[in-house]
Amino acid sequence: METSNTSDLRRILLAVTETSPLTRLWGVVAEHLADARGELITIFISDDRWHRAASLPFTREISRIGRTNVKFTAKRAEQIDRDVVDRTRLQLQRLADEAELRLVFEVLRDHQTTQLHDLVSVEHDVLIVPSYLRGWPVYAEFARLNCQILLVDTED
Amino acid sequence: MPDFREHASALAVPAAQLRRGCEPLISAARADQEKSHELTYLGQQRAVESLRFGIQMEREGYNVFVLGPIGSNRHELVKGLTKARASEKGAPDDWCYVNNFSNPERPRALRLPPGQAPEFHDKMHSLIEEIRLAIPAVFENDDYRNQRKALEAETQKEVEEQLRRIEEQAKKEEIAVLQTPTGYVLAPLHDGKVLDDKEFEKLPSDKQESIHAAIQRLSEELEARVESLPRLRKRHHERIRDLDREVTSQTVSVLLEELKADYRDLPDVVSYLDDVEQDLVANAKEFRQEDGATLPFFRQDSSAVLASYEVNLVVSNEFGKPAPVVYEPNPSYPNLIGKIEHRAEMGALLTDFRMVRVGALQQANGGYLILDIHRILGRPFVWEALKQALFARQVRIESPADALGFVSTTTLKPEPIPLDVKVILIGERWLYYVLSNYDKEFSSLFKVAADFDDVLDRSDDNVQAFAQLTHQRIESCKLLPFEAPAVARVIEQRVRGAEDSERLSMNIRSLDDLLTQADYWARQRGASSVSVDDVIRAIKRRDHRLSRVEERVIDAIQRQTILIDTSGSCVGQVNGLAVVDLGEYRFGHPVRITATTRVGTVDVVDIEREVELGGAIHSKGMLILSAALSARYAPEIPLSLHGSVVFEQSYSGVEGDSASVAELCALLSSIANVPVRQSIACTGSINQLGRIQAVGGVNDKIEGFYEVCRQRGFDGSHGVVIPRDNVKHLMLAEEIVESVKKKEFSIYAAQHIDEAIEILTGNIAGDRGSDDQFPEGSVNRKVEDRLIHYARKRKTFLETTNGDKQHE
Numbered sequence A: 001m002e003t004s005n006t007s008d009l010r011r012i013l014l015a016v017t018e019t020s021p022l023t024r025l026w027g028v029v030a031e032h033l034a035d036a037r038g039e040l041i042t043i044f045i046s047d048d049r050w051h052r053a054a055s056l057p058f059t060r061e062i063s064r065i066g067r068t069n070v071k072f073t074a075k076r077a078e079q080i081d082r083d084v085v086d087r088t089r090l091q092l093q094r095l096a097d098e099a100e101l102r103l104v105f106e107v108l109r110d111h112q113t114t115q116l117h118d119l120v121s122v123e124h125d126v127l128i129v130p131s132y133l134r135g136w137p138v139y140a141e142f143a144r145l146n147c148q149i150l151l152v153d154t155e156d
Numbered sequence B: 001m002p003d004f005r006e007h008a009s010a011l012a013v014p015a016a017q018l019r020r021g022c023e024p025l026i027s028a029a030r031a032d033q034e035k036s037h038e039l040t041y042l043g044q045q046r047a048v049e050s051l052r053f054g055i056q057m058e059r060e061g062y063n064v065f066v067l068g069p070i071g072s073n074r075h076e077l078v079k080g081l082t083k084a085r086a087s088e089k090g091a092p093d094d095w096c097y098v099n100n101f102s103n104p105e106r107p108r109a110l111r112l113p114p115g116q117a118p119e120f121h122d123k124m125h126s127l128i129e130e131i132r133l134a135i136p137a138v139f140e141n142d143d144y145r146n147q148r149k150a151l152e153a154e155t156q157k158e159v160e161e162q163l164r165r166i167e168e169q170a171k172k173e174e175i176a177v178l179q180t181p182t183g184y185v186l187a188p189l190h191d192g193k194v195l196d197d198k199e200f201e202k203l204p205s206d207k208q209e210s211i212h213a214a215i216q217r218l219s220e221e222l223e224a225r226v227e228s229l230p231r232l233r234k235r236h237h238e239r240i241r242d243l244d245r246e247v248t249s250q251t252v253s254v255l256l257e258e259l260k261a262d263y264r265d266l267p268d269v270v271s272y273l274d275d276v277e278q279d280l281v282a283n284a285k286e287f288r289q290e291d292g293a294t295l296p297f298f299r300q301d302s303s304a305v306l307a308s309y310e311v312n313l314v315v316s317n318e319f320g321k322p323a324p325v326v327y328e329p330n331p332s333y334p335n336l337i338g339k340i341e342h343r344a345e346m347g348a349l350l351t352d353f354r355m356v357r358v359g360a361l362q363q364a365n366g367g368y369l370i371l372d373i374h375r376i377l378g379r380p381f382v383w384e385a386l387k388q389a390l391f392a393r394q395v396r397i398e399s400p401a402d403a404l405g406f407v408s409t410t411t412l413k414p415e416p417i418p419l420d421v422k423v424i425l426i427g428e429r430w431l432y433y434v435l436s437n438y439d440k441e442f443s444s445l446f447k448v449a450a451d452f453d454d455v456l457d458r459s460d461d462n463v464q465a466f467a468q469l470t471h472q473r474i475e476s477c478k479l480l481p482f483e484a485p486a487v488a489r490v491i492e493q494r495v496r497g498a499e500d501s502e503r504l505s506m507n508i509r510s511l512d513d514l515l516t517q518a519d520y521w522a523r524q525r526g527a528s529s530v531s532v533d534d535v536i537r538a539i540k541r542r543d544h545r546l547s548r549v550e551e552r553v554i555d556a557i558q559r560q561t562i563l564i565d566t567s568g569s570c571v572g573q574v575n576g577l578a579v580v581d582l583g584e585y586r587f588g589h590p591v592r593i594t595a596t597t598r599v600g601t602v603d604v605v606d607i608e609r610e611v612e613l614g615g616a617i618h619s620k621g622m623l624i625l626s627a628a629l630s631a632r633y634a635p636e637i638p639l640s641l642h643g644s645v646v647f648e649q650s651y652s653g654v655e656g657d658s659a660s661v662a663e664l665c666a667l668l669s670s671i672a673n674v675p676v677r678q679s680i681a682c683t684g685s686i687n688q689l690g691r692i693q694a695v696g697g698v699n700d701k702i703e704g705f706y707e708v709c710r711q712r713g714f715d716g717s718h719g720v721v722i723p724r725d726n727v728k729h730l731m732l733a734e735e736i737v738e739s740v741k742k743k744e745f746s747i748y749a750a751q752h753i754d755e756a757i758e759i760l761t762g763n764i765a766g767d768r769g770s771d772d773q774f775p776e777g778s779v780n781r782k783v784e785d786r787l788i789h790y791a792r793k794r795k796t797f798l799e800t801t802n803g804d805k806q807h808e
Helices: A022-033 A049-055 A074-098 A110-119 A131-135 A138-143 B004-011 B033-039 B045-056 B074-089 B117-140 B142-172 B197-201 B205-262 B267-282 B302-307 B333-337 B373-377 B382-392 B429-438 B460-476 B484-498 B508-524 B532-546 B548-558 B616-632 B660-672 B698-712 B724-729 B734-741 B753-761 B779-807
Strands: A010-016 A038-046 A060-063 A069-071 A102-109 A126-130 A148-152 B064-067 B094-098 B108-112 B175-179 B183-190 B312-315 B325-327 B338-340 B343-345 B348-350 B356-358 B368-372 B422-427 B448-451 B455-457 B503-505 B569-571 B573-581 B586-599 B603-606 B641-647 B675-677 B680-682 B718-723 B745-750
Touching: A010 A022, A022 A038, A022 A074, A022 A126, A022 A148, A038 A074, A038 A110, A049 A074, A049 B175, A049 B183, A060 B205, A074 A102, A102 A110, A110 A138, A126 A131, A126 A138, A131 A138, A131 A148, B004 B745, B004 B753, B033 B460, B045 B064, B045 B074, B045 B422, B045 B448, B064 B429, B074 B325, B074 B368, B074 B422, B094 B117, B108 B117, B108 B267, B117 B142, B117 B205, B117 B267, B117 B302, B117 B312, B142 B175, B142 B205, B175 B205, B183 B205, B197 B205, B205 B267, B312 B356, B333 B338, B333 B382, B368 B373, B373 B382, B373 B422, B373 B429, B455 B460, B460 B484, B460 B503, B460 B508, B484 B503, B484 B508, B484 B532, B508 B532, B548 B573, B548 B586, B548 B698, B573 B660, B573 B698, B586 B660, B586 B698, B586 B779, B616 B660, B641 B660, B660 B675, B660 B680, B660 B753, B660 B779, B675 B753, B680 B753, B698 B718, B698 B724, B698 B734, B698 B745, B718 B724, B718 B753, B724 B745, B734 B745, B745 B753, B753 B779
Parallel strands: A010 A038, A010 A126, A038 A102, A126 A148, B064 B422, B064 B448, B325 B368, B368 B422, B573 B680, B603 B641, B680 B718, B718 B745
Antiparallel strands: A060 A069, A060 B183, B094 B108, B094 B312, B175 B183, B338 B356, B343 B348, B455 B503, B569 B675, B573 B586, B586 B641
């Protein structure tokens, strides 16, 4: 992962999942940037929920528009997973472009949390994390990073 | 034997009877206004009375047919009388076409009092402009937006509530409800994480079963709730729609309240405005700007919706003005009945109530419609459509193809407009008679015939009135004043036009033509008034313009291309007289008629009929003269004659019986072997008793022969034999009158075939004496002797022939 070495550059690490409130999290990112130049590395943590559900033989997808349901296949799970990641990436890219912020987007599977350190190799000023991730295994890896962790409350 | 010359001179028509001139002392005083008005109807009292009766008769079927010759000023008279009556009737109602919201293919006809439709049209247009701004503004209003948001939030909450309950239940049973882009997936959870297959298999079997059962149960419940979501959404749409209608209704009712009050006395209009209000409310969403981009041609434009509230003003009459009098010069189907126009839009032809156009029938509704029948009959479908409208008392606007059922595509069918119109057809007499005889519906619809006369009696009063009429026409055409002798000469020309010295022609168009042409020649010489010479010049110049064919015929005669003798005598050959009618001009010329006779079997062959160049009337004339011949001579002996008669060098059709006297004279000449004088021409119709009857065109015929003789030079023997009953029709050129006075030319009036044969042969015809014989040496005696000779010859021949056969 490449990062800038300029000393006045603020480096922000953001952890998100499929259900993260991006708008609220982005607000926190913007606060930390203030008027400085910045670099945002986003770690999308995928819990593989779709693949897990698809692996079960009895899992079916119930249609929203009618009384129909079809087998929830691995291929369908892959498609949804990809769509979710792409949607999140696009949304963040749009926000980064507006803020003239360089964005790096990485995907971390739930079972690959130990590879977090490989993804984050440079010191960062702050790690912004949705509060519900405290219960996830990946949070332990967050704690081992050498940066300030800022929990963002996502409960209404 | 009496001297035929005494007979001849007794038969000669005096010069005074050849042309009845008009005194130049006719008063040129202008008629007063009332009299001036009556002059317009001079000589047409019968027609005017009929017209007035038909125009005032307010019963069904009393439409009028004005029949008469072209040029009799019928249009002007009809328009004058109808306008006078129309001013008493008053303006009829106005008509509009408006949208029929329940069935747009059948536009609705709205009736309004005269003069009110334009105002209604404008008010509706203003209303539309107000609606265009007011209704969208309502939807932009904070109050509406808040209400709508509240409804949306409520529905959203209900939808979320459906899912929340499932999610709560699922959570209790450690089942996750995952939302995909198109639906939901239920999966087992453990410690907040979805189990995969390996983890699931490690669970105890009862646990697996319970998870299975839970997922099954929750799936069914989820499906049921999902199924209820469309109902929720539908209810949401209905609530939005009701909200839209409510806010629209409040706005629209305020806008329409005043309009409804304005027309409260017109229930149909109020009913229409109620429909407008209902439609506006029902289509409220069309005025609401939808969020989200749409393709241009999918984007709803409220202008298209608002256009359906426009008013198509089709008939507008001004209050206080007379009823309409409409003359339609081009009564094509759409001009008379109306039409439905279309506009091209993106390759398709579209139409709506705004494209309905009415015709002359609707324009004249409540009043009078004047049409030329020959134009109606000359255009397809028009006559039938007119009759249909009059019978049904309404006008249905549809294309002829639609009316005949040839069109299967959907088109507009506007509500028919009730019809209350008086139709006045103008046409020639023969059309009236044809329609009366062959169109059974005609007499039911056109019960009144207004018959315009061709001629007027030449009484002193009428001549005076005609002179005043002439001055009236001079003034209306803005011509130079006419001197008294000029007016007299004009009247003489009207007499000539009537072909009767005791009548005046009522062809106003030809009168106007003569007046304007005389005026032209007067102006050419810089005069300030029109003299008699100008009138004569106008007549001569006009004749010259049209006389090319006549000159060619005379030239052919003079050059002996067409053989006509005007001197000497010849057996079986008579100069007959024919008239050529070229429409605006007519002229006469001599025609050689020859006859040959021999022993035969009682037939007189009309060669013209044999080659089908003779018309029915001509053939009838020939048969009559054959009967006259056989009845008069040797009545107790079978006629054993074969005769043939022909118009020499005639290669076009021959019609009429005006040459039957000449034909009989040729036959008698041939039978009796008595020559006929070629310096005399003959015209007249014969009946079975030998009586000579009047014929037409006698003036032209005399003048035609006169011209040939004049060019060859008179010798005092030249002349024409005419029927005595035609003397009253004589109005010959002054030149001929002078020639007669100088005894260069003579006109003989004969009443019986004997008189004609005497003039033509110069021999006594002879009367049958007490011994039942014609006098010796008389023409009739020679004819009879010859016929008896033929009979004997034939009898001998037949006996000889039969005897020979017996010997064989």
